[in-house]
Amino acid sequence: xxxxxxxxxxxxxxxxxxxxxxxxxxGPCSAESLEQILCTAHALKNAGIGIFRxxxxxxxxxxxxxxxxxxxxxxxxxxxxxxxxxxxxxEVATPEHVNEAxxxxxxxLWIGARTTANPFAVQEIADTLAExxxxxxxxxxxxPVNPDLALWIGALxxxxxxGIRRIAAVHRGxxxxxxHLYRNEPQWQxxxxxxxxxxxxxxxxxxxxxxxKTELIAPLSQQALDMGFDxxxxxxxxxxxxxxxDRQQQITPEALRQVLHSLVMRNKLPLNxxxxxxxxxxxxxxxxxxxxxxxxxxxxxQIGEFKKENNVTVVQTDRYNQILEHxxxxxxxxxxxxxxxxxxxxxxxxEAVKQQVVILNTNHEGSNPIQN
Ligand code: PEP
Ligand code: MN
Numbered sequence: 001x002x003x004x005x006x007x008x009x010x011x012x013x014x015x016x017x018x019x020x021x022x023x024x025x026x027g028p029c030s031a032e033s034l035e036q037i038l039c040t041a042h043a044l045k046n047a048g049i050g051i052f053r054x055x056x057x058x059x060x061x062x063x064x065x066x067x068x069x070x071x072x073x074x075x076x077x078x079x080x081x082x083x084x085x086x087x088x089x090x091e092v093a094t095p096e097h098v099n100e101a102x103x104x105x106x107x108x109l110w111i112g113a114r115t116t117a118n119p120f121a122v123q124e125i126a127d128t129l130a131e132x133x134x135x136x137x138x139x140x141x142x143x144p145v146n147p148d149l150a151l152w153i154g155a156l157x158x159x160x161x162x163g164i165r166r167i168a169a170v171h172r173g174x175x176x177x178x179x180h181l182y183r184n185e186p187q188w189q190x191x192x193x194x195x196x197x198x199x200x201x202x203x204x205x206x207x208x209x210x211x212x213k214t215e216l217i218a219p220l221s222q223q224a225l226d227m228g229f230d231x232x233x234x235x236x237x238x239x240x241x242x243x244x245x246d247r248q249q250q251i252t253p254e255a256l257r258q259v260l261h262s263l264v265m266r267n268k269l270p271l272n273x274x275x276x277x278x279x280x281x282x283x284x285x286x287x288x289x290x291x292x293x294x295x296x297x298x299x300x301x302q303i304g305e306f307k308k309e310n311n312v313t314v315v316q317t318d319r320y321n322q323i324l325e326h327x328x329x330x331x332x333x334x335x336x337x338x339x340x341x342x343x344x345x346x347x348x349x350x351e352a353v354k355q356q357v358v359i360l361n362t363n364h365e366g367s368n369p370i371q372n
């Protein structure tokens with residue numbers, strides 16, 4: 001594919017320490033006390049986890065919320081390293097954070113969703129990493145809060161341009177207004193497209209911030225593995241009920257052990273003839289789909305000419321409603337979700353409207369002010 005990024009070609013693969021080749025990062029949302037950090041870290045170490053996370057500087061929505069211990073908490077992470085031998089990870093948002101975390105010997109830095117959305121902040125982080133020649137540190141880039149793939153890729157590129165090769169992306173979902181099942185909508189098509197564009201980039205899923213509740217951690221983690229993700233970042237606290245941030249989504253180290261045990265690993269490579277045979281059939285279906293779509297668009301253009309000659313509006317709401325209603329009903333008869341078919345019909349209608357608007361505005365000489 002022409003739009004695949006060659007730029008990140010030589011990034012290093014992740015080495016998992018979790019179940020089989022899965023990279024698992026676990027630990028509390030925020031570092032709260034030395035006691036909480038050590039109790040959680042030892043329990044996670046016993047559960048087989050190799051990378052411990054804890055937020056030292058917390059980007060909180062509400063200014064009155066607990067915002068982490070700051071610099072002093074870094075000493076607690078150093079203790080985790082010396083007592084357990086685990087690697088440690090924390091969030092950085094400013095050059096100061098980067099310098100202090102690097103001075104303390106933090107192994108992985110992550111850039112949070114709010115920071116990824118700000119190219120100035122990411123560039124400052126990248127410049128600091130470059131100044132420090134911090135080639136050994138791993139950098140995890142969370143998706144920006146808004147579903148903007150280009151912004152996510154831009155942040156990854158800035159870190160790469162700073163000489164960092166141990167890079168991974170973390171998918172934590174996207175914020176929306178109002179109450180929904182997920183705290184942050186997964187929109188899986190975005191990390192899937194990221195993987196298509198940068199095929200060697202490891203991608204982790206953060207089911208804790210995505211789901212926002214403990215019961216969604218296992219199903220979201222399984223979904224991520226089904227889609228070929230390379231790892232998981234999961235919030236764990238030795239006493240979740242007492243957590244000072246993200247209480248509803250933190251699980252105990254023992255619960256994490258059970259979640260990991262329950263996960264079914266999938267093979268990444270197409271394995272046998274049966275799969276190839278089924279894929280050939282899928283390709284044939286896709287050929288047919290595109291041919292039919294192109295026939296439908298040709299008919300829409302003919303209708304566009306008719307509407308132009310008769311000077312009538314492109315959008316005919318009654319007809320559109322009729323189509324949607326009929327096809328959504330048919331969808332359930334055919335064993336498909338009506339929501340899915342609605343999405344398809346809406347996309348088809350939108351394209352038809354766009355093409356007809358062009359036709360209506362094309363003059364005799366063939367020039368069109370909308371296209372120009
Ligand atoms: C976090 O991991 O603690 C965090 C704040 O995450 P996010 O940036 O995904 O909201
Ligand atoms: Mn959190």
